[in-house]
Amino acid sequence: MSAGAETAATVPAAESPARPKRAASIAARLFGAAAIWAFAILLAGGWTLSNYYQRQVERSFDQRLHVYLKTLVAGLADGTFARQDSGSIGEPRFELPLSGWYWQISRIDRDPPETTGSKSLFEEQLPRLADTDGAASSAREGYVTGPEGRRLRLVERTIDLGSDGRYLISIGADSGEIDKDVADLNFALLVTFLLLGLGLVVTTGFQVGFGLRPLARIRAQLVEIRTGSRARIDDAVPREIAPLAAELNALIDSNRAIVERARTHVGNLAHGLKTPLAVIANEARSGDGAFAEKVSEQAVLMRRQIDHHLERARLSAGIAFAGEASELKPIVEAIARTLEKVHRDRDVRVGVAAGHDVRVRGERQDLEEMIGNLVDNACKWARSQVSISVEPLPGAAKSGHTAALIRVDDDGPGLDTQELDKVLARGGRLDETKPGSGLGLAIVSELAAMYGGKLSLGRAPAGGLRCELQLPTV
Structure with a gap:
């Protein structure tokens, strides 16, 4: 085929525009929001539980110290202060030097104050929690730094015995027991809440996926509508969508x-x-x-x-509405039979090799027009033989998906480089004696581009023109 070639040698589809920046997906937003809230709630819950448990441990620890404090107060009140020793209050650790358990009685109405304490103080003194120069008051609790820099839990009370004097009684104990109990609980809370958080994250992922599944089905149905496998979206959808x-x-x-x-x-x-x-x-x-x-x-x-x-x-x-798909094999075979009859006076044979049946995007009428124009041009310029082949061509379409390649060859005179340049012009015809408007291949190339394919021209093995039409498959 030669002079009747009516348009461009290679007309690729138009370049696709730059893809817009996508917003975060609904699934990611739901999952992220749920994960953040779960983390915040678990963190707040863990902090609350840890602080509550620490107060409970301190309260229990203070109760033990208050027992010793009351023993000292009773001894001081009944006049046995001079005979008071650590053994009489039931805790051997008051006997051991710098054991971390201490008691101390200070007469604060004298200057300097007279102070006596447990053997465990080993000539050290306990610090005060607050100013105790006032009247008798209730017991106070707090933390101080004691001998050897240890952190102590201290309870103290001021006793006013009138003419017998005013005294500050203090009981201090190493806070390591409190810290250890709180640390053990914090570790247990950390492990438990990490496992709970992991479970919540996994559960949230499944929940988000399950909740958004109807949207995924709608998307799949829209793809089927675009490719021609479906006409409408199902009405059986959740009421929210x-x-x-x-x-x-x-x-x-x-x-x-x-x-x-x-x-x-x-x-x-x-x-x-x-x-x-x-x-x-x-x-x-x-x-x-x-x-x-x-x-x-x-x-x-x-x-x-x-x-x-x-x-x-x-x-x-x-093609304003994309949603049709057609099988190539029956279309190609029907066109070959029809055009072979049209050109039977010239004894032109049209061979078809379409062993691979594929479906391409496009209405049957448009596919018949594209392939019919190519085969008709080939028949006009062929000496005796036109061949049509259909085969899959992965990744060749503009969309990057699989495509079908329809190849039409003839054994006519073909086109040289200068002639290919000339038929690039719309309506260009190399031989006015042949019928036609010079628009056939222009329509084919433009229609192919609209569907995301392209038309290419070259030289056939028999010396004539080769037309290769690529169209996206479904």
Whole structure:
């Protein structure tokens, strides 16, 4: 095939625009929010439990110290202060030097105060919690730094015995027991809450996935609608997203109605313009002179432009709603049989090799027009043989998905480089004796680009023209 090639040698699909920046997914937002709240609640709960337990341990520890404090107060009140020793209050650790358990009695109404204490103080003294120069008061508790820098839990009380004097009685004990109990609880809380948090995160993940599953089904159905496997979204959806599904179905129906109206208007416009042009062309042919020839020439050019733009508008309307898919094998075989009959007077044979049956995106009418134009051009310029092959071509479509390759070869004269450059022009024809408007391959390439494919021209093994049409599969 040669001069009848009507358009570009290679017309790739238009470059896709830069992909917009996507917002965070609903699943990620739900999962992140749930994880943050779970972490905050567990942290607050752990802190609350730890502080509550620490107060309880301190209260229990203080109760023990208060028993010793009351023993000392009783001994001081009944006049046995001079005989008071650590053994009499029931705790051997008051006997051991610097054991961490201490008692101390100070007469604070004298200057300097008279102080006596347990053997465990070993000539050291316990610090005070607060000013005790006032009247008798209730017991006080707190933490101080004692001998050897140890942190002590201290309880103290001021006793006013009137003429017998005022005394400050203190009991201190190493706070390590409190710290150890609290640390053990904190470790248990940490392990427990980590496991609980992990369980909550996993559960939240399953919950989010389960909750968003209807949206995933809608997305899958939209993909099926786009590829032609489905016409509408199912009505059986949760009530929260039922309005969304209803609006999408309404949009799909509206797009279908728009496509049908556009096709109707394009057809009406075609009939409305072609009839007056035919009248003008007939009148021009019946006249003589340069004027009639010029009018006839311009009428032909106008007819070609109208054919091109009306066909392009029809094709744009035809794919305004993506949702059709068709099988290639029956289309190719039907076109081959038809065109072989059309060109039987020239004894042109059309062979088909479509062992791999594939479905491509596109309406059957558009596929028939694209493949029919390619095969018809091949038959016009072939000497005796045209071959058609269909095979899958992974990753060749503009979308990056799998594609189908329809290859049409003929054994005609073919095209050289200069001729390929010439047929790049819309409506360009190398031989005006052959029928046609010079728009066939232009329509094929533009329609292929609209579907996300492309048309390429080259040289066939038999010397003629090779046309390769790539279309995305479903």
